[in-house]
Amino acid sequence: MNFPAIRAIYKFEMARWGRTLLQSLVAPVIATSLYFVVFGSAIGSRINDIEGVPYGAFIVPGLIMLMLLTQSVANASFGIYFPRFTGTIYELLSAPISYVEIVTGYVGAAATKSIILGLIILATAALFVPLQIDHPVWMAAFLVLTAITFSLLGFVIGIWADGFEKLQLVPLLIITPLTFLGGTFYSLNVLPPFWQTVSLFNPVVYLVSGFRWSFYSTSDVSVGLSLVMIGLFLAICLGLVWWIFKTGYRLKS
Amino acid sequence: MPPIISVKDLSKTYATGFQALKTINLDIDKGEIFALLGPNGAGKTTLISIICGIVTASSGSVTVDGHDIVSDYRAARSMIGLVPQELTADMFETVWTTVCFSRGLFGKWPNPAFIEKLLKDLSLWDKKDSRLMTLSGGMKRRVMIAKALSHEPTVLFLDEPTAGVDVELRKDMWQSVRALRDSGVTIILTTHYIREAEDMADRIGVINKGELILVEDKRELMHKLGQKQLTLQLHEALTEIPASLNAHHLTLANEGNELVYTYDSQGPRTGITSLLTDLAHADIRFKDLDTTQSSLEDIFVDLVRRDR
Numbered sequence: 001m002n003f004p005a006i007r008a009i010y011k012f013e014m015a016r017w018g019r020t021l022l023q024s025l026v027a028p029v030i031a032t033s034l035y036f037v038v039f040g041s042a043i044g045s046r047i048n049d050i051e052g053v054p055y056g057a058f059i060v061p062g063l064i065m066l067m068l069l070t071q072s073v074a075n076a077s078f079g080i081y082f083p084r085f086t087g088t089i090y091e092l093l094s095a096p097i098s099y100v101e102i103v104t105g106y107v108g109a110a111a112t113k114s115i116i117l118g119l120i121i122l123a124t125a126a127l128f129v130p131l132q133i134d135h136p137v138w139m140a141a142f143l144v145l146t147a148i149t150f151s152l153l154g155f156v157i158g159i160w161a162d163g164f165e166k167l168q169l170v171p172l173l174i175i176t177p178l179t180f181l182g183g184t185f186y187s188l189n190v191l192p193p194f195w196q197t198v199s200l201f202n203p204v205v206y207l208v209s210g211f212r213w214s215f216y217s218t219s220d221v222s223v224g225l226s227l228v229m230i231g232l233f234l235a236i237c238l239g240l241v242w243w244i245f246k247t248g249y250r251l252k253s
Numbered sequence: 254m255p256p257i258i259s260v261k262d263l264s265k266t267y268a269t270g271f272q273a274l275k276t277i278n279l280d281i282d283k284g285e286i287f288a289l290l291g292p293n294g295a296g297k298t299t300l301i302s303i304i305c306g307i308v309t310a311s312s313g314s315v316t317v318d319g320h321d322i323v324s325d326y327r328a329a330r331s332m333i334g335l336v337p338q339e340l341t342a343d344m345f346e347t348v349w350t351t352v353c354f355s356r357g358l359f360g361k362w363p364n365p366a367f368i369e370k371l372l373k374d375l376s377l378w379d380k381k382d383s384r385l386m387t388l389s390g391g392m393k394r395r396v397m398i399a400k401a402l403s404h405e406p407t408v409l410f411l412d413e414p415t416a417g418v419d420v421e422l423r424k425d426m427w428q429s430v431r432a433l434r435d436s437g438v439t440i441i442l443t444t445h446y447i448r449e450a451e452d453m454a455d456r457i458g459v460i461n462k463g464e465l466i467l468v469e470d471k472r473e474l475m476h477k478l479g480q481k482q483l484t485l486q487l488h489e490a491l492t493e494i495p496a497s498l499n500a501h502h503l504t505l506a507n508e509g510n511e512l513v514y515t516y517d518s519q520g521p522r523t524g525i526t527s528l529l530t531d532l533a534h535a536d537i538r539f540k541d542l543d544t545t546q547s548s549l550e551d552i553f554v555d556l557v558r559r560d561r
Contacts, residue, residue: 002327008357015350087341091400094305095358096330252309253267 005097009105010112013079025117026073028067032121032205035063036128038125040183044129050187051218053240056129060122061182061212068118068143069150069179070171076110076154084158084250093252099245103155110151111144113208118143132215138223139214145230146207150175159244161249178204183212188220203229255319256280257408257439262315265299265463273299274463276314282407286430286440288454290447290553296463297443298338301410305335317408322461328352331360332405338413338443340393342400344386348377351385352399359404368403375429376400383424391422398429409433411442415449427453446512447553452473474552479516481546483525485539495535501528512539517544535549 017024047055083089118164125131133139153170161167161220182204188196199205200221210226213219219226242250258281260287265274281287291297302308304315306326308489314321318329343351372378375395385393394414401409411430415423423446430453434440442451450457450471457474459467467474490509501524502511513533516523532539 002360003359004357004362011357012350016345083343086343087337088338088343089356090305090307090335090337090341091358093307093332094333094335096327096360097358098327186488200288236398248309253306 002095002097002101005095005155006101006105006108010109012073012226013106015113016079017109023122023181024071024113025249028071028117029120029124032063032067033124033128035059035123036070038059040125040129051189051216053216053218054249057131058212058216059185059189060125060131061215062087062179062182062208063125063144064118064121064143065208065211066176066179066184066206067121067163068114071177071205072110072114072150073154073157073168075150075160076114077108077158077170078154079106079110080155080158081161081167088199089251099241103152103241107148107151108132110154111147114147114151114170115143117123118147134217136215139211142207142211142214142226142230144176146211146227148193149230149234149237152234152241156240156244158238159249175204178202179208183208183220206230241242254283254349254380257283257318259316260300260304261314263300263315264311265296265303265305265310270483272463274303274329277460277463277465279458279468280439281439282433283439284437285455286434286442286453287458288450289441289443289457289458289460290450291443293556295460298412298462299327300423301335301412301443302442305333305410314389327360331404332407334404334409336394336401336409336411338389338416342385342393342396344503345384347382347384348372348388348399349381352403353397358405360385360408361404361460365490367405369400371399374432391418392561395420397427406438406449408441410441411440411444413443415444424438425461437550448548459553459556467556475546480551481517481523481544483514483516483517483528483542483544485514486511486541488538488540491537495537496537498531498537501531503528505518512537517541523530 036056036059042055044054044059050058085091109146122131150178153164157167157170180201182202183199188199188205191199206221206226206229210230213223215228221239243249258279259275260279261278263274263277264272264372269482270546277296277300284473289297289300301310303310304317304322306322306329314323316322317332317477322329329534346354351374352372353363356368357365369378372381375462376426377392377395377399380388380392385396388396398411398414415474416428418426427449430440430442442450454471455473457467458465484506487510491512494503494512501514505511506513514525514528516525
């Protein structure tokens with residue numbers, strides 16, 4: 001195992017993050033905090049509790065998940081796309097480093113950033129709404145697993161993209177709508193039966209539901225199913241990364 | 254002594270169908286400076302990229318100090334440093350961080366003392382905290398070299414390292430390369446400045462249309478293929494060469510004041526004696542003469558032209 005290489009990539013990526021804290025940390029924290037202010041404190045006080053949870057508190061897990069998904073994808077995709085764009089990828093390809101080590105470095109750094117962001121947003125949320133975490137270990141597990149899975153997805157997007165527009169495509173046009181429609185702001189129980197069934201095809205439902213269960217012990221789908229789905233996404237992303245490196249897709253000619 | 258790099262039956266055809274390398278066989282000796290010459294698109298960069306692991310070969314094999322570049326890529330790649338043709342570096346990084354990053358990537362733990370020495374050797378020390386985007390082209394080129402040397406490789410590839418570098422910096426750079434060779438590093442370089450290959454290299458390889466058309470010790474090559482030119486400075490200028498001298502294939506130069514005779518210095522007969530006799534018969538007198546040897550550039554151009 002080439003540990004110095006993993007360390008070098010990880011450190012490099014974290015340093016890049018450090019240079020753009022305004023954009024990469026402050027902006028998402030403020031954006032999410034605005035949701036808490038508007039939906040939690042302002043409008044939330046006029047909305048009934050959902051399954052015994054005040055509305056402001058109810059949306060916290062979903063909003064953290066929204067940020068976690070978009071930031072994981074954005075960080076990891078940019079991290080690997082930028083060297084491709086500038087041409088410095090040659091160094092990565094010519095180094096004595098395995099694919100597992102490359103992915104560990106990039107995805108590890110992207111997931112770390114998302115987890116830090118998630119925890120900061122969680123702490124910020126506590127300032128605006130009453131919070132409880134019934135299952136902290138599971139909360140941490142959902143947080144870490146989701147961050148890793150979507151950082152892997154971001155890595156795949158960063159390899160696939162051949163322009164900056166494509167980098168934005170998946171987070172903006174797929175992940176954000178799926179998260180908004182995935183029970184972030186409501187429980188699936190409030191939907192008509194037909195739309196409840198449709199929602200079950202939305203993979204984000206399982207992530208939000210499982211994560212919310214770790215807070216309030218209430219969920220739209222069973223926790224076991226949420227874990228299975230995260231495991232499934234993780235396996236799919238790992239499979240895609242494996243295929244990319246096996247074929248050299250968009251990396252090697 | 255076994256070669257440090259051994260290329261066997263290597264070929265590369267890109268997905269577009271373009272055959273960049275035909276069957277390449279090449280051994281690079283330990284500690285030598287090997288210059289790879291060839292026109293644009295000849296396959297130089299493809300060959301280097303395959304050895305370094307950036308491009309996948311279609312067939313054939315490469316070993317670096319006995320380590321196969323595919324099955325034993327870690328050992329092979331950790332011995333290699335590459336300075337690519339393009340100035341591709343992280344423009345937002347400082348010199349220090351980008352060089353340290355390269356060292357880590359190649360499996361070496363941080364060694365600030367070594368990096369400091371390296372940057373000082375390459376006259377980069379006072380720029381260590383500067384971002385790459387603020388450096389001149391020549392300085393960036395040095396940073397690329399520092400990155401390639403950061404993990405103490407034993408084989409260094411320099412893909413046209415002096416392109417766009419001013420004369421003074423180029424001289425400095427070649428001095429550094431010589432020092433590296435003296436420290437035991439094997440150097441493989443490609444350059445468009447053939448004069449540099451002539452000055453620097455121990456051996457020369459000429460590649461054209463994906464084929465190695467020649468690999469030769471530089472001195473032997475110049476000796477073997479070098480044509481000489483005899484220039485006669487005439488007493489009286491000529492307007493045309495007399496027909497009686499046609500057999501010597503002479504050319505007129507310097508407004509008819511010079512006659513130039515090209516001959517093979519290694520041939521069984523140079524033809525100089527008969528030329529001088531014929532000149533005397535034609536009553537053409539000269540006041541001075543000198544001879545010049547073909548440069549590597551002449552040899553290279555001649556080889557590539559013949560290969561067309």
